[in-house]
Amino acid sequence: MYVSTWPGLSPWHLFPSEAAGPFLFPLNASSQRTFFAARYGIYQLFRALRFQKDEVVLVPDYHHGNEVRAIRAAGVKICFYPIRRNLEPDIDQLERLSNLNNARALYVIHYLGWPQPMEELLSLCRRRGMLLIEDCALSLLSESNGKPLGKFGDYSIYCLYKTLPVPNGGLLVQNHNVLPELDRLELQPCGSASLTSRSLELTLEWLRSRYNNLGKALVAFKRAFGKVSAQFGIRRLPMGNSGFDLAHANIGASALSHWLLGHFDYQKIRQQRRFNYQYLAGRLADKATLLRTDLEGGICPLFFPILVPDKHAAARALWQRGIGAVEFWNEGDSEVNPEVFPDSHFLRAHVLELPIHPDVTPPQMDYMADQILRLKLHF
Numbered sequence: 001m002y003v004s005t006w007p008g009l010s011p012w013h014l015f016p017s018e019a020a021g022p023f024l025f026p027l028n029a030s031s032q033r034t035f036f037a038a039r040y041g042i043y044q045l046f047r048a049l050r051f052q053k054d055e056v057v058l059v060p061d062y063h064h065g066n067e068v069r070a071i072r073a074a075g076v077k078i079c080f081y082p083i084r085r086n087l088e089p090d091i092d093q094l095e096r097l098s099n100l101n102n103a104r105a106l107y108v109i110h111y112l113g114w115p116q117p118m119e120e121l122l123s124l125c126r127r128r129g130m131l132l133i134e135d136c137a138l139s140l141l142s143e144s145n146g147k148p149l150g151k152f153g154d155y156s157i158y159c160l161y162k163t164l165p166v167p168n169g170g171l172l173v174q175n176h177n178v179l180p181e182l183d184r185l186e187l188q189p190c191g192s193a194s195l196t197s198r199s200l201e202l203t204l205e206w207l208r209s210r211y212n213n214l215g216k217a218l219v220a221f222k223r224a225f226g227k228v229s230a231q232f233g234i235r236r237l238p239m240g241n242s243g244f245d246l247a248h249a250n251i252g253a254s255a256l257s258h259w260l261l262g263h264f265d266y267q268k269i270r271q272q273r274r275f276n277y278q279y280l281a282g283r284l285a286d287k288a289t290l291l292r293t294d295l296e297g298g299i300c301p302l303f304f305p306i307l308v309p310d311k312h313a314a315a316r317a318l319w320q321r322g323i324g325a326v327e328f329w330n331e332g333d334s335e336v337n338p339e340v341f342p343d344s345h346f347l348r349a350h351v352l353e354l355p356i357h358p359d360v361t362p363p364q365m366d367y368m369a370d371q372i373l374r375l376k377l378h379f
């Protein structure tokens with residue numbers, strides 16, 4: 001069996017579907033720009049905000065790393081604040097840090113679809129006169145009390161390709177103050193090699209989830225072809241990697257990604273992710289340790305996070321059995337010292353994500369749960 005990490009691109013997605021639903025926020029936001037990847041949208045936003053040398057943004061200690069690199073590349077000073085084991089910040093501590101640093105902006109990450117306490121954070125930002133920037137890279141289509149994530153703050157950023165089967169795309173939304181500099185940006189196309197390669201990978205993922213042996217053989221063939229084409233100097237922009245390359249900061253999302261966005265049924269995607277989360281929770285809840293046990297209405301979970309004693313060993317064992325588990329963030333910024341930030345280090349050591357995108361079927365979820373329990377990978 002093969003359970004892909006990301007939703008695959010099915011040939012049916014290429015045909016405009018009658019079931020395609022209306023655009024939901026942020027796709028219908030009035031002020032939006034799409035970049036090749038989210039990190040370049042973050043970089044351009046911070047550049048356009050023109051931070052002074054001594055102005056600070058508060059950033060969570062539990063982060064991917066690409067968002068931190070993007071903020072630093074824009075020349076902005078960061079002060080890290082701690083995230084607790086329930087994935088939320090301590091508001092009093094945030095307030096103290098904001099006072100101490102006279103912070104100009106608060107950067108919040110909504111982890112895996114679960115919302116941060118937005119009323120409290122908004123009220124803190126109002127009291128302190130801080131800008132609120134919501135990182136929804138992992139939370140497209142998620143809501144809190146009926147309001148879409150990314151609509152609370154001044155600016156928000158999304159990764160389209162994490163929730164949807166599109167080859168690339170980071171979306172930046174400006175909710176209140178539209179920065180003319182962002183509107184004026186001239187973005188370049190990403191190039192056909194990058195686009196074809198990633199689209200083919202997504203199609204092969206879709207195929208392999210259904211016909212593992214055929215899909216596996218075609219993936220091996222594609223990899224070999226990729227190596228040969230690289231020797232002939234054909235370059236592809238990496239997608240989903242760690243790093244920040246200033247040379248890519250002015251590259252836009254592909255026309256194919258934009259075109260595909262008109263073909264999805266967004267309500268159904270959210271329903272399927274919620275159904276899969278609840279199904280897997282039903283299989284694992286009393287046996288393994290789940291990171292979150294709540295799933296309020298409107299949450300669109302990106303993955304199913306569990307806590308495991310040895311994350312690397314568990315991920316390796318699952319990959320050997322065809323399960324595309326993700327190690328939820330191995331490395332943070334070097335400034336985040338484990339003694340000062342113990343909870344994010346705990347999360348980095350123990351959180352493993354299981355795929356629950358709409359392609360994942362109940363037999364595949366039974367298979368994942370069985371493997372975890374049989375191999376005793378859980379706490």
Ligand SMILES: Cc1ncc(COP(=O)(O)O)c(C=O)c1O
Binds near residue numbers: 036038137170
């Ligand atoms: C929370 C968060 N923010 C921002 C990013 C940057 O996204 P991208 O890889 O599209 O640049 C990531 C990447 O995974 C992320 O996890």
